[in-house]
Amino acid sequence: MMASKQNLAQRALAQVVIWLGGTLLWLAVYLGIDHVFAALEPSYQVKPEGLTIAIVGLWFALTLALRSVVAAWMAALFFAAAQWGQFLHYSYYRAPIAPHEPVLLFTEWREITVAFSGLLHHFWAALLLPLLPLAVFAAVRRMNRRFGVQGRWWPGMLFLALWLVLPLKAYRHPENTQAFYPRPYGYALKNAWLVTSYAIGATAAHGGISALAAAQSVSGEPYHVRPIGEGVDGVIVLVMGESTNPSVMSAFGNPQPTTPFLASLRTCPTCIVTIGQSAGVATKVTLPMFFNLQREPWRSDIPVTGKSNLISLAKQHGYRVVVESAQTNNLFTFTRADSADHFCTVDRCDPNRAEAGVDRVLLERIAAEPFRDKTLLILHTRVAHSAYDRYLPLGWQPFPVDTSSRSAQMQTTYRNAVAWFDELARQIVTAVRSKTDKPIWFILTGDHNELLGEGGRWGHGQLTAHAGEVPVVVAAWNGATIPEPWPSRLRCRPTHYELGQFVAELLGWEVYSPEESPRVLYTNGPDLGGKAGWIELTRRIAEDGRCDVVERLVPPGRHP
Numbered sequence: 001m002m003a004s005k006q007n008l009a010q011r012a013l014a015q016v017v018i019w020l021g022g023t024l025l026w027l028a029v030y031l032g033i034d035h036v037f038a039a040l041e042p043s044y045q046v047k048p049e050g051l052t053i054a055i056v057g058l059w060f061a062l063t064l065a066l067r068s069v070v071a072a073w074m075a076a077l078f079f080a081a082a083q084w085g086q087f088l089h090y091s092y093y094r095a096p097i098a099p100h101e102p103v104l105l106f107t108e109w110r111e112i113t114v115a116f117s118g119l120l121h122h123f124w125a126a127l128l129l130p131l132l133p134l135a136v137f138a139a140v141r142r143m144n145r146r147f148g149v150q151g152r153w154w155p156g157m158l159f160l161a162l163w164l165v166l167p168l169k170a171y172r173h174p175e176n177t178q179a180f181y182p183r184p185y186g187y188a189l190k191n192a193w194l195v196t197s198y199a200i201g202a203t204a205a206h207g208g209i210s211a212l213a214a215a216q217s218v219s220g221e222p223y224h225v226r227p228i229g230e231g232v233d234g235v236i237v238l239v240m241g242e243s244t245n246p247s248v249m250s251a252f253g254n255p256q257p258t259t260p261f262l263a264s265l266r267t268c269p270t271c272i273v274t275i276g277q278s279a280g281v282a283t284k285v286t287l288p289m290f291f292n293l294q295r296e297p298w299r300s301d302i303p304v305t306g307k308s309n310l311i312s313l314a315k316q317h318g319y320r321v322v323v324e325s326a327q328t329n330n331l332f333t334f335t336r337a338d339s340a341d342h343f344c345t346v347d348r349c350d351p352n353r354a355e356a357g358v359d360r361v362l363l364e365r366i367a368a369e370p371f372r373d374k375t376l377l378i379l380h381t382r383v384a385h386s387a388y389d390r391y392l393p394l395g396w397q398p399f400p401v402d403t404s405s406r407s408a409q410m411q412t413t414y415r416n417a418v419a420w421f422d423e424l425a426r427q428i429v430t431a432v433r434s435k436t437d438k439p440i441w442f443i444l445t446g447d448h449n450e451l452l453g454e455g456g457r458w459g460h461g462q463l464t465a466h467a468g469e470v471p472v473v474v475a476a477w478n479g480a481t482i483p484e485p486w487p488s489r490l491r492c493r494p495t496h497y498e499l500g501q502f503v504a505e506l507l508g509w510e511v512y513s514p515e516e517s518p519r520v521l522y523t524n525g526p527d528l529g530g531k532a533g534w535i536e537l538t539r540r541i542a543e544d545g546r547c548d549v550v551e552r553l554v555p556p557g558r559h560p
Contacts, residue, residue, distance in 0.1 A: 018148035022140035023061040030079065030133040031056070034187050037087055040125045043338050044090055045329075047185035056189060059162055064144050065155035075159065076137045080130045082192035087126030095334060096182035096191045098304050099529075102199035166193065170201025177202075177527050178284055184329050184338070220299060221514040223308045231317040231508030234439030234480055235375045237432055238503065240290070241421055242283065242327070243384040243460060244446025246275050246471050248418050256399065258418050261426035262444075265475060270482065272490050276472030277537060277549075278448045279496035280524040282461040283327070286447040286496065287380075288334035288528060293500040295513045297522050297530030303334035308511045310503055311336045314376040317508045324365040325380035326358045326391075334528075340378075357393035359383050359424050363431055371436035376507070379428065383420050384450065386459060388413040392420055407453050414452060429475075439480035441506055445499060446470035461526045463533050465551055468523030472499065492547035493539055495521050521549070525556070532556050 031053065034046045059075075066072040089097045170180060180198035182191035246252040251262035251273055265271040279289035288294070288303040291310050306312055314321050321340040325332070329345040337343045342365075346353050350361065362379045369377070383391045388410060389401070398419050402408040425444055432440060449469045451457045457464060472494050476482050482490075486502055497513075504511045519539050525532035533556040537549045 015148045019064060019144055020061070022064055022144050022148065023057060026060050026064075026133065026136050026140050027053070027057045029136045030060070030083075030189075031187055033083065033129045033133060037125060037129055037188075041090065043094060045185040045338055046187060049186070049190075052187055052190050055162070056187070059159065062155040062159040062162070064141060065149055065152060066159065067153060067156065071156060072141060076134060076141075079189060080134050082196070083130040083133075083188045084126065086188035086192045087129065088123055091123045091126045094336075094339075095304060095306060096184075096186075097195045098182070098300065098334075099177045099180045099195045099198040099202075101304070102196055166197030167201040167204075170198045171205045172201075174202040174205040174531070177529060177531060178282070181284070181333055181528065184333050220296075220301070222305075223293065223302060223511060223513050225308050225313075225509060225511050227317075227508055228505070228510050229508040231314075231319065231374060232439065232441070232480070232506050233374050234441065234478070235371055235377060235432060235436055236319075236441045236503065236506055237377045237428065237443065238379070239425060239428060239442075239444040240287070240378070240380045241384065241444065241446040241471070242381050243386070243448065243450035244421070244470050245414070245418070245450045245452060246469055248415055248452070249422070249471060251422075251473075252471065256415070258399075258415055259422035261422050261429075262471065262473060265473060268475060270477065270480070271475040272473065272482070272487065274472050274491055274494065276445060276470050276494045276499065277496070277521050277523055278446065278468045278470045279522075280526070280528075281448050281463060281467045281535075282526045283331050283447045284333070285524050285526060285528050287331055289524060290447075290496045290500055291335040291337075293497055293504065293511050293513075295495075295497040295522065296515055297524035297534040299513075300529035303528070306334070306336055308504075309336045310500060310507070311340055311376070311378075313504060313509045313511075314507050315339060318374065319507065320373045320375045321378070322365065322369060322375065323378045323380070324362050326361050326382035327380055331380075337378075346382075355391055357396075358391055359420075360393070362424070363427055366428065366431040366435070369435070371432070371438065374438075376503075377432070381421060381424060383424065384414065384417040386410075386450075388417040392416060396420055410458065411452050414450070425473075433477060437478060440475075440477045441480050441482075442473070442475040442477070443499060443503060444471065444473040445496065463525040463535065463553060465535075465553070468535055468537075474499075474502070492541055493521065493537070493549050497522075 038044045038046045063072050063075040086097060177198060180194045182194060248254055249259040250257050251259045252275060266273045278286055280286040292303040293308045294302040311321050322342045323337045323340045325345040327345060328347045346358060359381050397416055399415050402412045429442060448460045449467050450460055474482060474490055501511055521537040521539055523535040524530060525534050534554050536552045536554050540548045
């Protein structure tokens with residue numbers, strides 16, 4: 001009896017070892033294929049992430065424990081299809097799949113088929129690599145069924161529960177696609193499952209067929225992009241500030257000297273200092289819209305195709321493109337920053353860097369640049385993001401902090417953050433001008449406004465009045481000029497779309513939307529596809545030259 005129990009225990013242990021060993025083997029091969037694809041496609045990014053590996057490992061273990069052979073194979077084919085979809089999409093578009101695209105498979109499958117026909121032999125890696133994990137699954141499942149854990153019903157219930165989490169989240173919040181956008185260095189399964197979950201949940205929430213029909217209106221006439229030269233032979237410096245509220249800046253009338261450097265540029269004959277309108281109310285919306293010149297909030301096809309992308313346009317005309325961010329990599333989805341000659345975010349290049357004074361990484365990058373060739377230098381700041389004293393250099397406090405209340409402390413720490421942003425801008429300009437005699441074009445703006453108690457609201461990401469107001473500074477030095485008609489165009493509430501057009505012209509390109517209007521402006525809500533609503537502004541210029549805008553909030557679900 002004792003020997004029988006011992007043999008039973010040994011057999012059970014052996015079964016568990018085979019089951020877990022098979023899971024780990026399948027997991028290693030499956031995720032390893034992502035890294036192989038990244039080696040073959042240098043612009044493809046993938047980075048191990050512990051939580052993703054743990055969840056996928058659990059999913060795979062449950063798949064191997066499923067009683068039904070058909071159900072297990074359906075799961076394995078789903079995992080393979082996720083890799084195929086991501087790899088093929090990336091091979092063709094050089095971008096991960098966006099949340100709205102799975103639905104387009106049902107409305108534009110003929111166009112997709114035509115696009116890939118005759119080109120599949122160029123995508124051999126994307127087609128063949130996902131077959132290896134399938135082969136491993138077949139071998140492991142056969143071994144597991146022979147010597148390992150026998151199938152049970154409970155793994156199927158757990159597998160289904162895991163499978164339903166994200167679609168249910170999308171069903172409950174169909175207007176919030178931000179959580180479902182792919183991670184720039186996420187595994188193919190994670191990114192594909194994010195967008196598939198959104199397609200399932202949001203389609204169910206919007207009533208099935210009506211959502212499929214609505215997807216047909218996502219695309220429109222392509223933006224017009226044509227070369228108009230080889231671009232300026234100089235240095236274009238583009239500074240994207242974080243959470244910038246012009247009302248706190250002395251450059252725009254605040255009585256306290258919070259931004260003395262930016263204020264001094266008002267007297268510069270080759271400088272423009274004004275209040276502009278951001279592309280979105282959140283960084284993750286603004287960056288892809290700005291760098292792809294997306295004007296209309298509902299045109300989410302523009303950042304996906306990337307045909308009007310500033311970084312790509314600069315590379316085509318021989319610019320050295322440098323992107324340095326004091327923030328994290330996930331904000332750069334659809335910006336094509338990974339195609340730059342140098343692309344660093346703090347988590348990509350220096351994950352252990354201290355948060356205090358983190359923006360100094362931008363100055364370090366300038367010090368490392370030779371500026372021998374024509375250059376597009378993109379700098380992305382962090383200071384002025386809440387908590388407002390978190391990213392300040394140690395000891396930086398030009399204005400006293402009022403701790404008498406929560407609101408007072410937030411407002412006064414934000415004032416110091418804005419002062420550091422101004423000093424950072426001064427040091428950036430000084431550093432670049434000290435390193436090159438080439439003509440310099442300097443463009444500074446913010447990604448969005450930052451509410452500081454107006455209407456009882458704080459922070460950003462909210463669709464409210466003034467949420468899109470940001471500083472805009474355009475300057476030209478070392479013989480550079482601001483060509484006509486830009487001096488007048490950039491003085492009356494310039495939009496990020498127009499700033500992008502200006503930069504594109506410096507790079508030697510003309511870019512414009514077929515729906516462009518000089519009177520109508522937009523600031524998108526917290527959803528890249530416009531599903532969370534947007535701000536629509538009407539711009540009016542009086543005969544005496546005074547600029548006036550009228551705001552209108554467009555609620556979610558309204559499309560032209």
